[in-house]
Amino acid sequence: MPTFDQALRKAGEFGRFQRRVFLLLCLTGVTFAFLFVGVVFLGSQPDYYWCRGPRATALAERCAWSPEEEWNLTTPELHVPAERRGQGHCHRYLLEATNTSSELSCDPLTAFPNRSAPLVSCSGDWRYVETHSTIVSQFDLVCSNAWMLDLTQAILNLGFLAGAFTLGYAADRYGRLIIYLISCFGVGITGVVVAFAPNFSVFVIFRFLQGVFGKGAWMTCFVIVTEIVGSKQRRIVGIVIQMFFTLGIIILPGIAYFTPSWQGIQLAISLPSFLFLLYYWVVPESPRWLITRKQGEKALQILRRVAKCNGKHLSSNYSEVHERRGVPRTCHAPGTYRRQPLHRLLYLWARGAARSSLNPSDH
Numbered sequence: 001m002p003t004f005d006q007a008l009r010k011a012g013e014f015g016r017f018q019r020r021v022f023l024l025l026c027l028t029g030v031t032f033a034f035l036f037v038g039v040v041f042l043g044s045q046p047d048y049y050w051c052r053g054p055r056a057t058a059l060a061e062r063c064a065w066s067p068e069e070e071w072n073l074t075t076p077e078l079h080v081p082a083e084r085r086g087q088g089h090c091h092r093y094l095l096e097a098t099n100t101s102s103e104l105s106c107d108p109l110t111a112f113p114n115r116s117a118p119l120v121s122c123s124g125d126w127r128y129v130e131t132h133s134t135i136v137s138q139f140d141l142v143c144s145n146a147w148m149l150d151l152t153q154a155i156l157n158l159g160f161l162a163g164a165f166t167l168g169y170a171a172d173r174y175g176r177l178i179i180y181l182i183s184c185f186g187v188g189i190t191g192v193v194v195a196f197a198p199n200f201s202v203f204v205i206f207r208f209l210q211g212v213f214g215k216g217a218w219m220t221c222f223v224i225v226t227e228i229v230g231s232k233q234r235r236i237v238g239i240v241i242q243m244f245f246t247l248g249i250i251i252l253p254g255i256a257y258f259t260p261s262w263q264g265i266q267l268a269i270s271l272p273s274f275l276f277l278l279y280y281w282v283v284p285e286s287p288r289w290l291i292t293r294k295q296g297e298k299a300l301q302i303l304r305r306v307a308k309c310n311g312k313h314l315s316s317n318y319s320e321v322h323e324r325r326g327v328p329r330t331c332h333a334p335g336t337y338r339r340q341p342l343h344r345l346l347y348l349w350a351r352g353a354a355r356s357s358l359n360p361s362d363h
Contacts (some may be wrong), residue, residue: 004291004299005231007314011303013230014237015310021228022237026244028184028221028276033248034255034269035187035214039156041265043149046130046137046225050075051122055095055104063106064197067129073107076119090143093117133261139200148200155204159211167216171223175293177285180220184276186213191270195263210270217273227286228306 012018048071052060056074059065065073094105097113097118109115121144128137136142144147160165163183171179190210197203225241226234259265287299300314307314 004288007300007303008230008287008306009145010312010313010314011307012310014233015312016308017306017309018229018233020242020309022225022281024283024299025221025225026241027272028217029188029241029244030248030251031269031272031276032214034252035156035191035210036245037249037252038265038269039149041132041252042135042262043141043152044132044134044136046128047132048075048129049089049137049142050127051092052079052125052127053092053095053120055108056092057125059104059106065106067127070127071129073109077242090122091119092122094120125262132256132259133263135203135262138262139203141200152204152207155208160215161206163212163215164219166212168219170284171216171220172289174223175284175285176220176227176289177280180217180224180283181277181280183213183216183220184273186210187217187273188270191266191273195266195270217276224283224286227288228284269353323342 030076050071060070074093076093094117098104104111109117126140130137131162136149167183187210190206190213193206194203194210197206222241225237231239255268256265259268284302284305287302290299291352304314
């Protein structure tokens with residue numbers, strides 16, 4: 001009985017069929033890069049921000065200030081001494097503390113000795129001047145809430161970790177392709193919810209879920225690609241698919257430049273994942289996985305499709321295939337395939353990533 005590797009050599013280890021599947025799945029790396037580094041553009045800092053008090057609000061309406069005029073006349077950053085600079089954005093003038101009973105003029109600081117009004121911490125009613133809207137201005141992630149911006153990326157990374165374990169195990173149990181398709185659908189749905197989140201809590205919850213499904217799509221597509229090619233090509237396809245991740249990082253700034261709102265950027269990150277559902281008709285289940293699940297007939301059907309597309313033919317001798325046997329677990333010949341449960345590989349990856357992040361001096 002021939003082994004799977006022998007049958008794959010007959011069908012073509014990296015023919016037209018594998019190249020087509022490889023290029024299609026590489027696009028997943030582009031969209032995963034969008035998700036991974038998207039916070040750079042979703043959470044960019046506004047050009048200017050400050051907060052209003054009750055009197056400043058009334059003055060802005062009565063004096064018809066433009067945002068620039070309001071910034072110049074009421075923002076402490078422009079008026080405090082140099083040694084006290086840096087607190088202006090997060091504080092406001094307490095204009096209500098003036099002793100005059102008459103209305104303030106359109107230059108409110110003239111009502112205070114030496115144009116020095118007391119300062120108080122901002123508690124709301126934020127104003128922003130920005131060229132593109134971001135989650136910072138949407139959810140007021142400034143000053144005492146600035147840490148929440150870092151939280152959004154931490155939550156996304158936590159989703160990546162959860163997806164590596166849960167969907168990695170599911171891919172071992174239920175199949176690479178079905179988990180890949182579910183993950184792509186999940187990335188699209190959760191991404192749309194994130195774009196229209198009514199509050200910060202909903203945003204964070206669905207960003208976590210998008211991280212779960214994003215990692216599931218990325219890892220399963222990587223595994224499908226490496227399992228459908230021959231052992232000699234496995235290393236190079238693993239390298240090239242990572243290059244598409246870099247391509248996504250290069251493309252994203254261009255998308256962000258021409259998209260005026262963070263919601264548009266979020267949709268651009270998420271909606272392409274729905275197109276990957278079309279892969280159901282062009283990307284096969286991993287035949288290696290099918291053999292490990294005792295579904296050799298289905299694996300042979302896929303191999304015959306591969307052979308036909310590659311211009312080759314599997315003879316009737318290949319009526320049944322099996323895994324390569326007889327290779328010791330502790331020693332493997334160069335180029336041979338050793339099947340590891342996907343969730344175990346993902347655990348090793350996550351452990352290595354965590355160790356790297358804890359030891360930045362090693363890089």
